[in-house]
Amino acid sequence: MAGEGSKFDVVIIGAGHNGLAAAATLGKKGKRVLVLERSGAIGGLATSYEISDGLPISRHAHLAYNLNPTVIAELGLSGKLSMRPLATIMLSDDARHVEIDGETIRFADGSAHPDGEAYKEIRNRIKKFAGLLAPLALRSPPDPGGGLSLAGAGEAMPLAALALKLRLMGKKDMRDFLRIVLSNIYDLALDDLPDGPLAGNLAADAVWGAWAGPRSPGTVFSLMYRYGCGGAPLLPQGGMGAVAGAFAAAARQAGAEIRTGVSARRVLIANDAVTGIETDKGEKISAGAVMSSAGAVQSMMLAGAEHFDVEAVRRIRNVRSKGMTAKVNILLKRAPDIPGLSKEQMAGRLIAAPTAIYVERAFTQAKYGEMPAAPIIEAVIPTLADGGDRHAVSAIVHYIPRNLKGGWDDAARARLTGLTIDTLARYWPDLRDNVERVDAFSPADIENETAAPGGHWHHAELSIDQLLTVRPVNQLSRYAFAVRGFYLCGASAHPGGDVSGAAGRNSALQLLNDGVLA
Amino acid sequence: MDKQDSYDAIVVGAGHNGLTAACYLAKAGLKTLIVEKNEQIGGAAVSTEMYKGWIYSNCSYVCSLLRQEIIRDLELPKFGLQVVPYRGRVTFSDKGEYLASYDDAHVKRREVGRISPIDVDAYDRYYQLVMRQCRFIRPFLLRRAPDPTSMKPRDVGELMFLIKRIYDIGPRDVGEMIRFWTMSIGDFLDEHFEHELVKASMAGSGIIGTGLGVYSPGTAYVLLHHYMGDVDGSMGAWGFARGAMGAVTKALGAAFESAGGVIKTGSGLSEFIIENEKVRGVALENGDEYRAPIVASNLDVKRTILKHIGREKLPPEYVRAVERFKIRGSSGKLNLALDKMPSFPLLPENGDYFTGDFSCNTSLETLERAYDDWKEGRWSAKPYFDMLIPSKIDPTLAPPGSHMMSLFIQYAPYDLNVNGVRSADNWNDETRKAFADAVFDRIEVCCPDIRQRVLHAEVRSPADIEREVGLTEGNIFQGELTFDQLLFNRPIPGYAQYSTPIDGLYIVGSSTHPGGGVMAAPGANAAREILRRNGKGDLMPALAEEEI
């Protein structure tokens, strides 16, 4: 029990944006909250650093496309955020790049794209269905244990509401939804599009962060997840750290205390209930509840596996978190020059995924622990819009396996750097001798820096068998994590990762709702 | 027109599903005709003489899925059907290891323990889980798939039946079920087992006939599709039909004829006769025409709709949906007449496994790489095979002392990639031989003298299977078994209850719910729908446990 003298109702492990969202949500309800962050800075996977003096850049995550509007509203973040929408440029070997700007699809030279309408039809259909699923991201997953009791009926409400909305769409859409929701993006795209940059766009956007190729069933769902809040990519001013900063400001305003450079060593438990936390410095802090934004296994180990039944332990150990994404930031010597693109277009979201089959092939190599010959890349040059004369590229490089054959060392990192530059140089030849410095973060580096399991984008693979009522594992999907007062609040919990804030906010509401803090 | 040329119902195609549907129509008193393009009935379930004295099944070769309810109801044993269960099986690795499996649960445990003690208990848990899923799914096989968009009492009733079954299994198992149905067989096996060979030995059923790899989500379901059958009530068991798979369709054919049905073989359908959006009969390639107000097609949905009906007669959206339906060739066959029993130097002599199947796959990675080759339009460099020596079980299949060997091979593409050009025309004697060589190399891992034993070999690429049997792309299930093509999505959302936009025209083959394999469920379900729609629903026996 949290003793009389205890200063905190809740201790939160990790000051990633989800931990901070949980802190702000609890603080607003009058709870006294302490956030502990092992690294020296807040943000987790959402941080910025200076790649050169006065030149901030996102360290890992760099674009906000899934930031939840409800979370923004509830936490009052809008005044704290400055973000700019980006057009997407699909790079093409023949310099006939394709620009996707909302409803406008055209070649970069402004001429009409023959497949623009077909592309929009597919994308907008997926967006429509994504909008239908979106409300599920703001609730705890339905509890199948609720059964047919009144409480159970309440649990089934969101699903019933979904079913109703599906019906209201009409038979045609409902059938279409039920057909495609579990299917793969490769077939869906290529049924109606020739393989090229537009199919490549759908394929790539369905697989960032995933240990899955576009041919894998489930990738249409992952694209729906990405489109849950509309999917329009926004570039945060000052890098992703600024977004985490906004969450931190909201948490502090709500009275939460944030300590960095302090790691949780173990969760203190007595009589099967949380009593507080012990830090790596040996300090014991009592609290009525502890929330963890660490991964599922890591969180279990913090509490001690002995508090979990054997089935839970087995399930948690089997959570798949095979990281596949690297980050490479490149400081340039001079302004970039990409053939076929205007300066405004160069400031967009540049994607190297010229075809859907290209994306699949990259996965085919990476799934065996090899670096693919040609990875997919999402690059932004945030400095272009700011008008300065110093420039840097922020590039997400996908299908770079955490479990690289031979392991990650300096040589492997150098290969990652070379691969990234080679891949971009296919479309941007001038890049090769425009590189001043490169900071490459392998999935292993990302794991070391942020403790994200496997360096995984979503902490736990966002596949259908690790979603909703089985995320992160069956029977532990409603944030409460086996021990009374212990909760998950990060990306490995429902609904999953991305800079969205939903997991943190939902978990806090669930904790309040469970009456643990009474 | 001659009165003889009109019938109450015509079934196009004498595959086992067409035969099953026809049996039920005939038994309900309909004057029923089957037209079949080949000289022989049976489709993908036949027995033929491959080589003087060697009898074989050129497509399907083992039996388990065939619904017991139908076997009993149509009295197939009376018409000669007898299924002999396997008693063992064995998987070899490249490293000279093998893992056998036996009927006897205790022996099986000891055998797993021989190579991997830690996997023994895991096996029990694994088996329990899979069997639980089988028990869940089996009652749905002989029901129609509900249309979730429909408010009709029958559809709502079926949907409620589904929801109730899910509710009945309890919250914990619902979660396990969701996971099982959506995950890959590779991940599922990785969760349970440590030893690569143990995993590899169980993964094959997750990919057979399927254009997916062991790590593609949805392949655990494909495994289930191969486990939900039984032999003599032993769930998940596989067996061998005495006289080869033709015994199944011969029995069905005899049952049909004894119910008064007529079979005409040797000329295929040219087109369905359609007048005013209603089917009126069929026109055959030899010029014959037969009339009937009910026509049931045993061909897969793509063939039925795209090859034998003018597009202008169909709603464009429906045609589009049929074009999108995925029927991908991914399997081939190799059938061998052997002068005598080949040697298996790694195996102790006279084990039960000689009456079961053999495969050779070292690890899940080998299997996944086999899939990667297929994606690029090549046969797998190290293909997975399921090999059987049917003459060990049924000596009548080969001359005394000699043997018949049958291999099912995964993966072989339909549109073979040769120098960057993908086309079914690339399958010729040369490529077929190279493909067979890749398979022989693998057989030699367990059976080094195999090449010396061969008197006659017959290789079948997906393109060959398509040509001979009329299965599009040679796909064994008449359509991929992925979520988007199962239950109410199979074959086409809105047309999952055996009907088509053409009044009176039905689809009764494996393209429909619950899918492929020698199961007879699509045919029986379709017959029920046809009879019901024609006011004769009460003439269909209740095969499912609880009717709605």
Ligand SMILES: Cc1cc2nc3c(=O)[nH]c(=O)nc-3n(C[C@H](O)[C@H](O)[C@H](O)COP(=O)(O)OP(=O)(O)OC[C@H]3O[C@@H](n4cnc5c(N)ncnc54)[C@H](O)[C@@H]3O)c2cc1C
């Ligand atoms: C390379 C990469 C690029 C990405 N790009 C994008 C993108 O562009 N847009 C997007 O929306 N998403 C992106 N993502 C995903 C997104 O960044 C994450 O899903 C999201 O930031 C996760 O937030 P979180 O708060 O749940 O966890 P995290 O951000 O991982 O935070 C967890 C925190 O817990 C701390 N912690 C762990 N253990 C302890 C302990 N014992 N004691 C104290 N503290 C502890 C960690 O240090 C960390 O700060 C990307 C991910 C990766 C890997």
Ligand SMILES: Cc1cc2nc3c(=O)[nH]c(=O)nc-3n(C[C@H](O)[C@H](O)[C@H](O)COP(=O)(O)OP(=O)(O)OC[C@H]3O[C@@H](n4cnc5c(N)ncnc54)[C@H](O)[C@@H]3O)c2cc1C
């Ligand atoms: C190589 C291979 C191995 C297999 N192994 C097994 C196995 O071991 N066990 C198992 O259970 N399943 C197996 N299967 C699957 C199983 O054989 C099929 O799913 C099943 O037999 C299909 O039955 P069906 O009646 O739906 O269709 P089919 O058997 O394909 O019947 C269709 C019929 O229509 C006829 N037809 C086609 N075109 C025309 C036309 N224009 N006019 C008239 N008739 C026409 C065909 O000749 C055929 O007789 C295998 C399949 C293949 C290809």
